[in-house]
Amino acid sequence: MARKGARPTMWDVAARAGVSQATVSLVLNDVGGGRVAEATKARVLDAVRDLDYRTNAFARTLRSGESGLIGFISDEVASSPFAGKLLKGAQNLAWETGHVILSIDTYDKSELEAAAIDTMLSYRVRGVVYAAMYHRVLDLPAALRDVPTVVVNAQDRDGVVPNVFPDEEPGGYTATQHLLEAGHRRIGMINIQPAESDLPAGTGRLAGYRRALADAGVPFDLDLVRAGHGTIEDGLAAARDLMDATEPPTAIFCGNDRTAWGAYRGLDSLGLRVPDDCSIVGFDNQETLAPSLDPGLTTVELPFEQMARRAVEILLSTQGSYPQNNPIECSLVLRGSVASAKARE
Known part of the structure; x- marks a missing residue:
């Protein structure tokens, strides 16, 4: 049992569920497959809820190389009337899939953009949504070619990454x-x-x-x-x-x-x-x-929420590549x- 006032550990969850720490790890990281019986999984998850256990996101990043963060870089989106819809679309799907959005607005300044990209890479983001305030053809920053990226509300001039834009x-x-x-x-x-x-x-x-x-x-x-x-x-x-x-x-x-x-x-x-x-x-x-x-x-x-959601969907997809251009219907x-x-x- 966890000490009074201390945060519960994976060992506490294991003791509560009557399983090994390795079994708890398999369940929480969803890698057990058929190796962990459904009844055992249920006991582990019940123990997690009872103890209000939270995984150590930093440690998980060190193990897997992925932080569970999705970067969202925009030029002047935060100052536009549509910012809420873009962020909502990205955040909703991120949340549904166990990810968190790390959002930075560069205010269309190159030095802020470079710093934003460095920050995203330092946090080992799963991928980056690169959003524009208005639909245009743009030049993707070279640094983003080393990380999965999707352009939203614009189109990458060189055709290096997928684009999601209004039809x-x-x-x-x-x-x-x-x-x-x-x-x-x-x-x-x-x-x-x-x-x-x-x-x-x-x-x-x-x-x-x-x-x-x-x-x-x-x-x-x-x-x-x-x-x-x-x-x-x-x-x-x-x-x-x-x-x-x-x-x-x-x-x-x-x-x-x-x-x-x-x-x-x-x-x-x-x-x-x-x-x-x-x-x-x-x-x-x-x-x-x-x-x-x-x-x-x-x-x-203009389908801002749907565009951002599709961008995150593309970043998280493991089912092969999406088309280069992904136009979204305007209703x-x-x-x-x-x-x-x-x-x-």
């Missing part, structure tokens, strides 16, 4: 198709980047918009497309510009929720109402914004910002 084009297709199904044929789009930019988010969402129009037999009209930078101000100005045209759109697909908020304001400044005068669909499902607009914004959700969230085009006639 942008189908997301843009879904948003536009929803407007088409509501009867709209003159549909504008306000993108979140300049026309010359090759960032995957804007190019993918625009490609989805164009493909949905083509599949519906609606000609693509460049006059209905506006570039922007994903800001409220750009959404306001672009929406005013579109609605001032001789033939204004009856609906607008906005490349993100902040742009959609700006579009709401732009319509309001013209004495127009969403969705009575123009339907709006966004992209992100920013929880602090989309449900709070009046009416609530129908939008396409439509319905609220009140889309009305039937026929209802406007």
